[in-house]
Amino acid sequence: GESVGLHLPTLSVQEGDNSIINCAYSNSASDYFIWYKQESGKGPQFIIDIRSNMDKRQGQRVTVLLNKTVKHLSLQIAATQPGDSAVYFCAEILRNTPLVFGKGTRLSVIA
């Protein structure tokens, strides 16, 4: 079965609100995690990454939190905009082995 999964398949948020997308992973040895955004008809696009020796990393309007105790990863998007509507995937890497992707969460932004 998949070692990376997502709690919610769809998420609807009001424009301007914050979004939180969650991801669970099962391989405690994974040492690197990435969040991707995939818009309709396009390939996945890198958003932000985090190494296993960190518990938080911030980018522009996005924050990734890593809780190794419960093997949980989250992506927070501040002031969600219509352009944030997409499917979001988390992925894990163990020592340069290929990315393992979860099924994804579809984020819909309500104007």
Add this chain to the structure above:
Amino acid sequence: NAGVTQTPKFRILKIGQSMTLQCTQDMNHNYMYWYRQDPGMGLKLIYYSVGAGITDKGEVPNGYNVSRSTTEDFPLRLELAAPSQTSVYFCASTEGKGATFFGQGTRLTVV
């Protein structure tokens, strides 16, 4: 800088036909991957390569073959196409830890 380029963008194959999906990257990345994405699903790894001359099977390699004669190119070969191979195919590359860059995808329909 073109990144990862896939051709063709669309293709319709008849059952039993063969074709090669082309992928090239200009970032001098050692790691290259082929994924397939079925509707509403995440990405599944078909094959990957950690450098020229080296390839390995991923999660769903049956019905496909790859080669990596150069750093830049990683073609995916479909022999005896089957309806189950109808999918969107993504090629990706990375230097290792860090962002993985994806092509725009090849939408394949087998009829």
